[in-house]
Amino acid sequence: MKLSENNKKSLLVSIHQLIEENASHTVNDLEHKRTNRLINYPSNGGLTESEKSELEKLEINPTLKSALRKVFASNTADVFFSVLNIIDGTADPTVEFGEWEEVMLVDFDEENEMDSMLHDDFYGTYWDWKEKRPNPGWKLDLLDE
Numbered sequence: 001m002k003l004s005e006n007n008k009k010s011l012l013v014s015i016h017q018l019i020e021e022n023a024s025h026t027v028n029d030l031e032h033k034r035t036n037r038l039i040n041y042p043s044n045g046g047l048t049e050s051e052k053s054e055l056e057k058l059e060i061n062p063t064l065k066s067a068l069r070k071v072f073a074s075n076t077a078d079v080f081f082s083v084l085n086i087i088d089g090t091a092d093p094t095v096e097f098g099e100w101e102e103v104m105l106v107d108f109d110e111e112n113e114m115d116s117m118l119h120d121d122f123y124g125t126y127w128d129w130k131e132k133r134p135n136p137g138w139k140l141d142l143l144d145e
Contacts, residue, residue: 003105011105015080023072030068031060042126042141095132 003011029037035052039045047055058064085091089102130141 002107004107007107008105016077019073019076019080020069022076023069026072027060027065027068030055030058031065041123042130043123044141044143046142048142095129097128097132 033056
């Protein structure tokens with residue numbers, strides 16, 4: 001069974017909506033100096049006091065607000081596009097955690113009971129990524145190495 005056209009369109013349009021809404025929320029949080037609401041990834045992530053201080057110096061005017069929304073939305077869309085390429089089988093994961101077999105999205109079938117959910121495992125697998133990632137000279141979490 002494949003993913004129906006209706007479900008495919010609903011999923012993709014919802015992704016666009018979420019990208020726009022999240023970009024807007026993030027810029028609003030920056031504008032109103034709500035730095036405590038900016039970071040939820042990884043699970044122990046956050047901003048240092050000096051990072052918060054620098055972000056709070058931003059003077060968000062309508063033009064900067066528009067530009068930041070576009071930057072955040074584009075970045076998020078790039079991530080989704082890459083994930084969709086992996087799901088479509090037109091790209092492979094770049095980090096090896098074992099042999100990769102292609103996957104697909106299909107319409108729900110009550111006979112195929114789901115025993116785990118991707119969103120439930122997402123944040124916890126950050127630590128697997130952290131073990132594999134090259135050291136770019138910066139980090140997302142607040143743990144000292």
